[in-house]
Amino acid sequence: MTAEDVRAYKPAPAHFQTAGRHFGLPPERVLHVACSSYHDLRPARAQGWRTAWITRGTAREAAAAEAGAVFPNLAGLAAALLAEGEAPEATSAPAS
Numbered sequence: 621m622t623a624e625d626v627r628a629y630k631p632a633p634a635h636f637q638t639a640g641r642h643f644g645l646p647p648e649r650v651l652h653v654a655c656s657s658y659h660d661l662r663p664a665r666a667q668g669w670r671t672a673w674i675t676r677g678t679a680r681e682a683a684a685a686e687a688g689a690v691f692p693n694l695a696g697l698a699a700a701l702l703a704e705g706e707a708p709e710a711t712s713a714p715a716s
Contacts, residue, residue: 621635623635624642625638626638630656630659630660630663631658631659631660631662631663632663633666633667635663636652636663636664636666636667638669640667640669647667647668647669648668648669648670650667650669650670651669651670651671651672651701652664652669652670652671652672653671653672653673653697654671654672654673654674654687655695657686660687661673661686661687665686665688666709668687670689671686671688671689671699672687672688672689672690672691673686673687673689673690673691673698674691674692674693675690675691675693676690676692676693691696
């Protein structure tokens with residue numbers, strides 16, 4: 621799913637609403653792993669989605685403070701999801 625498909629650019633709600641319809645999951649079952657507070661965290665939370673921030677060794681405290689969870693890397697995120705019994709679904713959100 622691209623901005624061209626949706627005819628909107630993040631942080632427009634259409635991008636997130638289209639993804640939500642595509643996956644057909646209740647909002648509380650969606651986890652959006654963010655790259656940007658403005659483009660990702662805020663609009664994902666507005667849809668009722670859970671959010672996570674991967675710090676990747678950078679100190680972006682302001683963005684991390686807005687995330688529902690913060691991890692140093694994807695391995696940490698995967699470990700946390702497995703620990704809470706949230707094995708990844710067969711599909712994943714496409715990158716944009």
